[in-house]
Amino acid sequence: MSDELHDKRVAILFTDGVEQAELRQPLDALREAGARVDLVSIHDGPVQAVEHGDKADTVTVDTTVDGTSADDYEGLVLPGGVSNPDKLRMNERAVAFVRECYKAGVPIAVICHGPWTMVEAGIVDGLTITSYPSLKTDIRNAGGHWVDRETVVDRAVVSSRNPSDLPAFCTQMIRLFAQGLQRRERGLAA
DSSP states (O other): OOOTTTTOEEEEEOOTTEEHHHHHHHHHHHHHTTOEEEEEESSSSEEEEEETTEEEEEEEOSEEGGGOOGGGOSEEEEOOOSHHHHHHTTOHHHHHHHHHHHHTTOOEEEETTTHHHHHHHTOOTTOEEOOOGGGHHHHHHTTOEEOOOSEEEETTEEEESSGGGHHHHHHHHHHHHHHHHHHHHTTOOO
């Protein structure tokens, strides 16, 4: 087990319709790196994950977004799945939490359709980011620069396109969160 994120808190924000692999693989990578991960949702109880649109496992959440603060976390993960971020962007508290994290310099790892929540939070302006290709117009209309690459790191955000990018995404996520921790501990902006 590596220890880059020893005992640091990371939130994974998701709801029903989350792509299971985009939740599970980052969760496993974070735990392997020593992070304490909070599974955060917009509601209590089980969340229905999907695998390419079909029902997969249900996931038990640790807390709701109403009980969170950007100050509590050293990283934020926004997994995809089509309906997951679509539901998150309709929830004012979820959108506010994402915006608070970004403004506080909390590094964000986002994949697939996850950037929809960032678009709604008004934080993609000026960012170079990748996503599932169907989001490129949304990202451009929000002032972001969309590119088609396996991973993109810009400022305190790492992004990827889809589940096939997960190995590279998880590696970059751990690296970005570890670097973000070092900057925050030294009192530097993210």
